[in-house]
Amino acid sequence: MEAAFYIAAIVAIVSTVLTITRSNAVHALLYLIVSLLAVAVVFYAMGAPLVAALEVIIYAGAIMVLFVFVVMMLNLGKRAAITEGQWMQGNIWLGPVLLSAVLVAEVLYLILRARLTESAGGVVDPKQVGLALYGPYLIGVELSSMLLLGALVGACHLGRPVLEKAEGRYDRNSDGARAHSGGNLIRAGARRAPNAP
Amino acid sequence: MRRNLIFILMSIEIMLNGTGVAFVAAGSRWGQPDGQIMFLFILAMAAAEVSVGLALVLRLYHLHHNLDADAANEMRG
Amino acid sequence: MLGLLWLLPAIPFASALALAVLRFSRKQVAWIAVGATAASTVVSVLVTIAFLSAPPVAHAYTQVLWTWIDVGGFRPEIAFYLDPLSLIMTLVVAFVSFLIHLYSTEFMIDDDGYSRFFAYMNLFVASMLTLLLANNLLLLYLGWEGVGLCSYLLIGFWYRDPANGAAGRKAFVVTRIGDTAMVIGLFLLFHDLGTLQIQELMLRASQNWHIGSPVAVAAALLLLGGAVGKSAQLPLQTWLPDAMAGPTPVSALIHAATMVTAGVYLIARTHVLYSLAPAAQFAVALVGAATLLIAGFSALTQWDLKRVLAYSTMSQIGYMFLALGVGAWPAAIFHFMTHAFFKALLFLAAGIVIDALHDEHSIFRMGGLRTRLPIAFWTFTIAGCSLSGLPLITAGAFSKDWIIWGAWSGPNGNAGLWIVALAGVMLTTLYTFRMIFLVFFGEASSEVTKRPGKAMLIPCFVLAFLSIVGGYVKAPFARFLETVLPWTEGAHSVPITELVSEVIAALVFLMGVYLAYIFFLRKRAYAAALASSAAGSALHQFWFSDWGMDWLYDRVFVRPLVWFARVDKGDFIDGFYAGVARMNELAWRILSRTETGRLRWYAAGIAAGSVVFIAVVLFL
Numbered sequence: 001m002e003a004a005f006y007i008a009a010i011v012a013i014v015s016t017v018l019t020i021t022r023s024n025a026v027h028a029l030l031y032l033i034v035s036l037l038a039v040a041v042v043f044y045a046m047g048a049p050l051v052a053a054l055e056v057i058i059y060a061g062a063i064m065v066l067f068v069f070v071v072m073m074l075n076l077g078k079r080a081a082i083t084e085g086q087w088m089q090g091n092i093w094l095g096p097v098l099l100s101a102v103l104v105a106e107v108l109y110l111i112l113r114a115r116l117t118e119s120a121g122g123v124v125d126p127k128q129v130g131l132a133l134y135g136p137y138l139i140g141v142e143l144s145s146m147l148l149l150g151a152l153v154g155a156c157h158l159g160r161p162v163l164e165k166a167e168g169r170y171d172r173n174s175d176g177a178r179a180h181s182g183g184n185l186i187r188a189g190a191r192r193a194p195n196a197p
Numbered sequence: 198m199r200r201n202l203i204f205i206l207m208s209i210e211i212m213l214n215g216t217g218v219a220f221v222a223a224g225s226r227w228g229q230p231d232g233q234i235m236f237l238f239i240l241a242m243a244a245a246e247v248s249v250g251l252a253l254v255l256r257l258y259h260l261h262h263n264l265d266a267d268a269a270n271e272m273r274g
Numbered sequence: 275m276l277g278l279l280w281l282l283p284a285i286p287f288a289s290a291l292a293l294a295v296l297r298f299s300r301k302q303v304a305w306i307a308v309g310a311t312a313a314s315t316v317v318s319v320l321v322t323i324a325f326l327s328a329p330p331v332a333h334a335y336t337q338v339l340w341t342w343i344d345v346g347g348f349r350p351e352i353a354f355y356l357d358p359l360s361l362i363m364t365l366v367v368a369f370v371s372f373l374i375h376l377y378s379t380e381f382m383i384d385d386d387g388y389s390r391f392f393a394y395m396n397l398f399v400a401s402m403l404t405l406l407l408a409n410n411l412l413l414l415y416l417g418w419e420g421v422g423l424c425s426y427l428l429i430g431f432w433y434r435d436p437a438n439g440a441a442g443r444k445a446f447v448v449t450r451i452g453d454t455a456m457v458i459g460l461f462l463l464f465h466d467l468g469t470l471q472i473q474e475l476m477l478r479a480s481q482n483w484h485i486g487s488p489v490a491v492a493a494a495l496l497l498l499g500g501a502v503g504k505s506a507q508l509p510l511q512t513w514l515p516d517a518m519a520g521p522t523p524v525s526a527l528i529h530a531a532t533m534v535t536a537g538v539y540l541i542a543r544t545h546v547l548y549s550l551a552p553a554a555q556f557a558v559a560l561v562g563a564a565t566l567l568i569a570g571f572s573a574l575t576q577w578d579l580k581r582v583l584a585y586s587t588m589s590q591i592g593y594m595f596l597a598l599g600v601g602a603w604p605a606a607i608f609h610f611m612t613h614a615f616f617k618a619l620l621f622l623a624a625g626i627v628i629d630a631l632h633d634e635h636s637i638f639r640m641g642g643l644r645t646r647l648p649i650a651f652w653t654f655t656i657a658g659c660s661l662s663g664l665p666l667i668t669a670g671a672f673s674k675d676w677i678i679w680g681a682w683s684g685p686n687g688n689a690g691l692w693i694v695a696l697a698g699v700m701l702t703t704l705y706t707f708r709m710i711f712l713v714f715f716g717e718a719s720s721e722v723t724k725r726p727g728k729a730m731l732i733p734c735f736v737l738a739f740l741s742i743v744g745g746y747v748k749a750p751f752a753r754f755l756e757t758v759l760p761w762t763e764g765a766h767s768v769p770i771t772e773l774v775s776e777v778i779a780a781l782v783f784l785m786g787v788y789l790a791y792i793f794f795l796r797k798r799a800y801a802a803a804l805a806s807s808a809a810g811s812a813l814h815q816f817w818f819s820d821w822g823m824d825w826l827y828d829r830v831f832v833r834p835l836v837w838f839a840r841v842d843k844g845d846f847i848d849g850f851y852a853g854v855a856r857m858n859e860l861a862w863r864i865l866s867r868t869e870t871g872r873l874r875w876y877a878a879g880i881a882a883g884s885v886v887f888i889a890v891v892l893f894l
Contacts, residue, residue: 046225051233070251099881106888132230144241151245158252270871
């Protein structure tokens, strides 16, 4: 088990690094899927079989399929990969790397300071998880259902084909309307009569 | 430096996954189910985020015909 | 049946709300608005029948709906109080409103703000009925401010012309001065007597205060301030002529028949207070007498048909104040009723004339309309005769003779006031027949482009009928009001009898008609010569400008205030707030730079923020 954990962890890290350095979107996606599967193995090795299964089903299955669909629909060709490669050039990554380095340092400091003892954990089986989920975390479940509903509605709304035209029209008109009032909405219409009776 | 919206979304997925690993590891360290439950919530959140995010990506691609995150800066101050 | 009382203000209010919020076609708007006022009229008639057939205990009925506020012994209720006084006022207001709404459906038909107009009008009716039926002074004040608001909105109804907006503001600000006095009066009353419920207030006032006590005088004078503002009496009368900027039905309903008489109602309602403060009551009489003369002279010189009528309204309300002041309470209310009929009719007929001549307001450019607008001519003449008091036939003669007689024989009356009242008759007759002769007789000078339809004529006929027969109910009217407003005739000995007074008034009327005939029909050159002589033209100018009141107020109040405001513009406090605004603008300039619209900057910002946050958590 121990060996499986370490191997899977190394695979996960390597594939993740490859994911973020590819310039071809499909390649990156494939590495990402590998990374997710490796993480699933890590979960299983840590004694969380339910989450491991969900990682495979939802993350590597559903979400990644979405990504693949979108990439296929956009049909990014070779030119996109070249542009991507050009964008990755230069020293512009210095800043983010510096920031991330500081973050990593802080996290390492935290971990070392905590002086972790040997793991006491065993397997946390799905039954325990289910009981806790529908016990103290019930409100969280409700909230995530609402979140998902919101996402559903939002995605439906954004996906409507008629939207584009209407949006464009309002976009242009509202600017025109604003300019019409002279822009000064507070003073608009506050003109005084020269000699009011 | 990434400017491609698809890559940015993927990176977000990686980060969320990283936090998930941290939660599950912590839960397994103390033998509690809470870590896994947090991961489930993260999963739900990621699903929601990805669906809306990808819909936005499609729409932006229709509008600008590229995936440059810097091109979509209509809301600058 | 009396339980229906709450519907009286509720129906027009609901209709106003519906008209303001929902969208209807013109036809629907007319049906809803007129229907609401018709329903109010029907309810008021039903209530009247119930009240007359089975008079409630002590001739008063109170309907408590709910407690409005309950704090520290201050407990005003939303409650309606019906007694003969409020009953008569309500009946007249509801009925005249109904007729004028009917008239407006045709008069305003081409206007863009049709629905808005009727929403305001209905809101006005609701507020006015609340004012009249209120059981406590706070609820009365709510209605009082409500009618003020509607008056403001309707004067400035055609808001595209800034002059109309200015007229609305003027009316609002000037009446507000009076309202402030009234509020202080309410504070004083509550502070000293501990209630605002009117009947209780009157009872406690007569128990706690002796006649002529300074508190009573102060309270009565402060309430008089409110009444003077709302009823356009001296010295707050300047807003009413400008209020004619509104549509003609508004002038008819609000600025002639109903709202401007709210001050009369307030004083009649609290007449016990005035009986306790004879000085204040005498002030009421003086205000009325002065206004009726000043406004009468001003009316003589105006060229705008509606402005003549506006000054005439002021003058007639001056009569009502005079009647209140001398203690002839029922005479004031009787004159209110007849005045509501004939003055509304005058405005409606004037509206027909103005509409027919394509918005022509100048009486010098009218003329010869007798044959071309016969109905307008006859109704206008009937109303004019009623206004100037054609004896025996018209309603106005009965009410005015009563006031004239009361001016001498009433508890506070004297010969001086009687002479003023007679002089008022002379002036009224002169300016009324000046209008009639100039508008309807002589040579035709402009084209008639429009003829009134049924909806405009029916209200005129009804009001003309009432302007004549309204006077014959004087005796039962006085008996009906007796329980609320006592009328003590012959409080002191008068060397003449009522009949003599009436005959003298009739003679004055005839003389006025004759003079008007000479000056404005037969020999117009006389009038022109008189007006162009040095003294005459100066006087003409003086009267025309409302005795220089506007000029005086402008110099004494408005300009110093504007000057002071201008000087004070850059003071410390203004500087402080301007500084705050400038700081905000600066901050906006800086922060809007960070709003680049670039996702990567935002991501970098989030990362940097979390670094700092974790660092703070770690090391602090």
